[in-house]
Amino acid sequence: MPGPLLTAIDVGTTKTIALITQVSPDAGLELLGSGIHPSTGLRKGLVIDPERTARAVREAVTDAEKVAGERVHRAIVGVTGSHLRTHPAKAEVTVANPDKGVSATDLKRLDDLVTARDFGGDRRLVTALTQGYQLDGETGIQDPLGRPGHRLKVETLLISGDVRSLDVLAGAVRQAGIETDELYLQAVASAEAVLSHDERLQGTVLVDIGGGTSDVVVYFNGVPVYTFVIPVGGDHFDSDLAYAFDLTTEQAEWVKVEHASIQPAAFTSETVIRLPWAPTRTGVLAAKLVPEVAWPRAKELSELLRQELERSQLLPHLRGCVLTGGGSQLHGLIAMVGAELHLPTRLGEPTGIIGRLADMGNPSLATGIGLLRLGEQRWQQQQQAAAVIPVQNPLSEGFLGLLKRKFRDFIDGLGHD
Numbered sequence: 001m002p003g004p005l006l007t008a009i010d011v012g013t014t015k016t017i018a019l020i021t022q023v024s025p026d027a028g029l030e031l032l033g034s035g036i037h038p039s040t041g042l043r044k045g046l047v048i049d050p051e052r053t054a055r056a057v058r059e060a061v062t063d064a065e066k067v068a069g070e071r072v073h074r075a076i077v078g079v080t081g082s083h084l085r086t087h088p089a090k091a092e093v094t095v096a097n098p099d100k101g102v103s104a105t106d107l108k109r110l111d112d113l114v115t116a117r118d119f120g121g122d123r124r125l126v127t128a129l130t131q132g133y134q135l136d137g138e139t140g141i142q143d144p145l146g147r148p149g150h151r152l153k154v155e156t157l158l159i160s161g162d163v164r165s166l167d168v169l170a171g172a173v174r175q176a177g178i179e180t181d182e183l184y185l186q187a188v189a190s191a192e193a194v195l196s197h198d199e200r201l202q203g204t205v206l207v208d209i210g211g212g213t214s215d216v217v218v219y220f221n222g223v224p225v226y227t228f229v230i231p232v233g234g235d236h237f238d239s240d241l242a243y244a245f246d247l248t249t250e251q252a253e254w255v256k257v258e259h260a261s262i263q264p265a266a267f268t269s270e271t272v273i274r275l276p277w278a279p280t281r282t283g284v285l286a287a288k289l290v291p292e293v294a295w296p297r298a299k300e301l302s303e304l305l306r307q308e309l310e311r312s313q314l315l316p317h318l319r320g321c322v323l324t325g326g327g328s329q330l331h332g333l334i335a336m337v338g339a340e341l342h343l344p345t346r347l348g349e350p351t352g353i354i355g356r357l358a359d360m361g362n363p364s365l366a367t368g369i370g371l372l373r374l375g376e377q378r379w380q381q382q383q384q385a386a387a388v389i390p391v392q393n394p395l396s397e398g399f400l401g402l403l404k405r406k407f408r409d410f411i412d413g414l415g416h417d
Helices: 048-069 103-113 163-175 186-194 196-200 234-245 250-258 264-268 290-310 333-341 361-386 394-414
Strands: 005-011 015-024 028-038 074-079 085-094 123-135 140-143 151-162 179-185 204-209 214-221 221-230 272-274 284-285 319-324 345-347
Touching: 005 048, 005 103, 005 163, 005 361, 015 048, 015 361, 028 048, 028 361, 048 163, 074 163, 074 186, 074 361, 085 103, 085 221, 103 151, 123 179, 123 221, 123 290, 151 163, 151 221, 151 361, 179 361, 186 204, 186 214, 186 221, 186 319, 186 361, 196 204, 196 214, 196 319, 204 290, 214 290, 221 290, 234 250, 234 290, 250 272, 250 290, 264 290, 284 290, 290 333, 319 333, 319 361, 333 345
Parallel strands: 005 074, 074 179, 204 319, 319 345
Antiparallel strands: 005 015, 015 028, 085 151, 123 140, 123 151, 204 214, 214 221, 272 284
């Protein structure tokens, strides 16, 4: 029996992407429809014009609905921006029935406890990224369900965001007729689509180069441990080229996509770029001038990435780097970043979805495909919890047992900020 429809919306600085999929228990995620529409209502990943953003979301969703032959009302949405903050957190609870093992109820209590942090009136929890569990001193546990034990601990990376920025994004999506089902970090979503199991284990930094920003997440031992945003994206290359050659931003993007390169050979190229629009002053552009404009911006991006990784003290422990997103396809950028970080670096192409879109491996789709994969995982977890792990009825403990457990949770919470 087919699973539910899942819709993802990647609201980007330059374009908004909507993907509609059907969850199949046997085949995974099957793409039914896709829609892409230019975005003009965002700057550096933040909504500055809700009306234009809502229009882009509505157009992208409508196009996807036409292809899929389905109407959608809810979607998983990606979030980014420099307003996001990370907060390491820990919590601990006593397992209600140690002999029967950790239950879904125990995990819910633990999740409620670790996410109960007050970030202040101007900030709100966006998501909680579980680092790992500890049960009676045993560490490195990723799924404690059903394991016998007494004391269950969790380490989590909480991500908070500016309330106004989050509300404006959700409001724009709602104005387009879509309710936000879940918010996920765009970098984590992209990592879900492009990183291998081994890369997540051994220590890898994922850089998702979007239009206005570059979202970064670091993985160790299979989980995200650090995330940040670099205020440089593909739009900055377009602006530099437009200024240097007196072009519109649309014309500059064409030059970037079709001819930009920062490889050594590009600086001595004798090729002449024939500009396809008219009228122009000359109609041609010397190709070797393009890398002279693109190289400084690429160097800035690489250096900011290295500096933040050095500041976090994670760089010496990394084993690789993966670039994805629309801006990752600049010729020579992978080599530059690899040399800057002294790490093996590759292009991340999304996987894990089947369907009608011919270019599903395009790095610009990484966030959207990753959002769908995260949504599928969440649905599977809910199915497993409902079918295999019955939710415990607190009344079955008896009144005294219920009071004891509530008291234990209260004591647990006293030592947790």
